[in-house]
Amino acid sequence: MIPIIPVSDTRPLAGEITLTxxxxxxxxxxxxxxxxxxxxxxxxxxxxxxxxxxxxxxxxxxxxxxxxxxxxxxxxxxxxxxxxxxxxxxxxxxxxxxxxxxxxxxxxxxxxxxxxxxxxxxxxxxxxxxxxxxxxxxxxxxxxxxxxxxxxxxxxxxxxxxxxxxxxxxxxxxxxxxxxxxxxxxxxxxxxxxxxxxxxxxxxxxxxxxxxxxxxxxxxxxxxxxxxxxxxxxxxxxxxxxxxxxxxxxxxxxxxxxxxxxxxxxxxxxxxxxWLFGDYLGIGAGAHSKLSFHDHIMRQSRTKQPNAYMKGTVDNTHIDSERILEKEDFGFEFMMNALRLTEGFDITQFSATTGKSLISIEAALRKAEQKGLISRTPTHIAPTLLGQRFLNELLQLFMD
Incomplete structure (x- = not known):
């Protein structure tokens, strides 16, 4: 497992290659x-x-x-x-x-x-x-x-x-x-x-x-x-x-x-x-977290059953699951939420929260635009009214 590194220690060193x-x-x-x-x-x-x-x-x-x-x-x-x-x-x-x-x-x-x-x-x-x-x-x-x-x-x-x-x-x-x-x-x-x-x-x-x-x-x-x-x-x-x-x-x-x-x-x-792929720390029974570091993005979930959760916080066994997102999933993870916004998003938000260039999802963007599901300018991407009505079909393009 990739070690969990405190955010305060995550600024890349000169010449360091980062995953995100x-x-x-x-x-x-x-x-x-x-x-x-x-x-x-x-x-x-x-x-x-x-x-x-x-x-x-x-x-x-x-x-x-x-x-x-x-x-x-x-x-x-x-x-x-x-x-x-x-x-x-x-x-x-x-x-x-x-x-x-x-x-x-x-x-x-x-x-x-x-x-x-x-x-x-x-x-x-x-x-x-x-x-x-x-x-x-x-x-x-x-x-x-x-x-x-x-x-x-x-x-x-x-x-x-x-x-x-x-x-x-x-x-x-x-x-x-x-x-x-x-x-x-x-x-x-x-x-x-x-x-x-x-x-x-x-x-x-x-x-x-x-x-x-x-x-x-x-x-x-x-x-x-x-x-x-x-x-x-x-x-x-x-x-x-x-x-x-x-x-x-x-x-x-x-x-x-x-x-x-x-x-x-x-x-x-x-x-x-x-919706804009920000980070969140979730505490409590069954809560989910998504946290970004310089070398990975992590998702966590807590134990669902309240009594087990309370007992687990005593001996630090309350984390039910933890996984590191694959780089290939960043585009879909971002779009899955951002395309729920009727006004869409500024393209700078994509790289700011995923660390990836928009070119990484260009093929899916082109398909979505051809189907009339999104509109885009050099600075902005938004779902069309058709895209809002058929959101699952739109998201499927980025999952593929």
Whole structure:
């Protein structure tokens, strides 16, 4: 295995041949996974676990801190630009626990002064005092998993909140944080166009800075996959998507990524770093990392089962897998994320984050351009509307 070299030691010596060609590492984010939820939704394939017993909050926070301490040699000297608490349902944790985590993050890593700090929350866990405590702890952006404001669809999705709780949580979250994302889904079981647009309009009327509108997909190893509900057909779903995009655009939401819409200046910095092949350190049960060094790019994953993860952080056995990316994969890895951005990317970002010249993927770029899936200038590459609609076909060109 190639040794893991701290970033502070990774400047190439004169004449040294490097594998990546990177002179400086890309921007760095921190992801923190909280794996517990009240009830597992039938469509969810994330690493989440129903909290049938009291959550071992203190022990898990201890494990997160130990995990971060053991990981810091891989990010010495680098500033963290964003933090994201994902799950599961991070809002199940107390404000004191979130405060303790963030206090230790500030002590162990260099955090940019205006870092974006997002916490995912479930409307069914809303408590005004606790959410205000999250803000006091340093959380400055909330992502609320609404999914739908329709009672029938909330039940079919297995959500623990009802429509009234969804509206109430969204309203108070916006009052407390200001900077709030509302997660919604469309293409739901037996959903009509009118119902899909009503959900989006309700969200718009509440006034969040960001709306995520995802198409429901049937992921392997989920109850919905093994026993599929009746979903709108492909044509109906495509019409929903187009109508949703038009409605959000009319109300000043910029469509900047496949499923993401933001008011001006409120795009999610954390997710943008993912989409532009930035680095991220993931801590917590099942969390993933992607870290760049002068001689390699590494991907890691943590042990998924919470108890095993907590035990593993004691004896440093919590890393489930680790692999070094092959140079030949850099182009696809970059494009897999960057082509989700509707405005595309500046070509300098490709070499800055992969260390490779764009010429390495020229053949695939030409094919994509010939098929009408991308547009490009000497300085910029972007998916066309056709490329956005047939993103998997576009990405396949770079995989080949």
């Amino acid at each position: 060609g990177l002179r400086n590492p890309p921007p760095l984010s921190l992801y923190i996974h909280i794996p517990w939820c009240v009830r597992k939704c039938p469509y969810c394939d994330f690493n989440s676990h129903e909290s049938r017993n009291p959550i071992p909050e203190t022990a898990y926070v201890d494990a997160l801190i130990a995990d971060l301490e053991q990981a810091t040699p891989n990010i010495w000297g680098r500033k963290v630009r964003s933090i994201f608490f994902g799950g599961g349902t991070p809002s199940l944790f107390s404000a004191e626990a979130i405060d303790r985590i963030l206090s230790n993050v500030r002590a162990l890593v260099q955090l940019e002064y205006d870092a974006e700090i997002t916490l995912e929350a479930n409307p069914g866990t809303f408590e005004a005092e606790r959410f205000a405590g999250f803000k006091t702890a340093g959380v400055n952006r909330l992502s609320l998993g609404i999914q739908s404001f329709n009672e029938k669809h909330l039940k079919s999705l297995g959500r623990i909140h009802d429509a009234k709780e969804a509206r109430n949580a969204a309203k108070h979250a916006i009052d407390i944080f200001g900077n709030v994302n509302l997660d919604l889904m469309y293409g739901l079981p037996e959903q009509t166009m009118e119902e899909a647009l009503n959900d989006i309009q309700t969200a718009i009327d509440l006034g969040p800075t960001h709306i995520s509108a995802y198409h429901l997909t049937l992921e392997p190893n989920t109850p919905f996959y093994h026993k599929p509900p009746v979903l709108p057909d492909d044509d109906s779903s495509a019409e929903m998507q187009e109508s949703i995009e038009n409605l959000l655009g009319k109300h000043g939401y910029e469509h900047y990524e496949t499923s993401a819409f933001a008011k001006h200046g409120k795009r999610c910095r954390h997710n943008l770093n993912y």
